[in-house]
Amino acid sequence: MHQGGEGSQHSQPRRSRPKLDPTEATRRCRIGDEHAKGQVMTSVGQRIKGFLNGPQGRKMIDRGRRQAAKPSTQEKLRQFAKRMTGGPSGRR
Numbered sequence: 001m002h003q004g005g006e007g008s009q010h011s012q013p014r015r016s017r018p019k020l021d022p023t024e025a026t027r028r029c030r031i032g033d034e035h036a037k038g039q040v041m042t043s044v045g046q047r048i049k050g051f052l053n054g055p056q057g058r059k060m061i062d063r064g065r066r067q068a069a070k071p072s073t074q075e076k077l078r079q080f081a082k083r084m085t086g087g088p089s090g091r092r
Contacts (some may be wrong), residue, residue: 042050051057065075
C-alpha cells in the first residue's frame with residue numbers, strides 16, 4: 001500500500017486560475033453537453049417557468065388552487081400570517 005509521502009504523484013502544485021469578475025464568471029457557467037456546444041446554462045427563473053408551463057407544473061398549479069380555495073386552508077394561512085407578523089393578517 002502506498003502512503004503518498006515524498007515523491008508522490010499527487011505532490012504537484014495546483015495551477016491557480018485567473019480571478020474573474022462576477023459577470024464573467026456567470027457568463028462562463030456551463031454544464032454537461034452545453035459546455036461542448038458553448039451554450040450558457042439556463043437561469044433558475046427560466047427553469048421554473050419551463051416547469052410551470054409543462055404538464056407537471058400545470059397539475060401542481062391546479063392542486064394549489066384547489067387547496068387555496070378550501071376555507072380550512074385559508075384559516076391555517078391566516079393563523080400562520082398572524083404568528084409571523086405578530087398582529088392581524090391582511091386587512092389594513
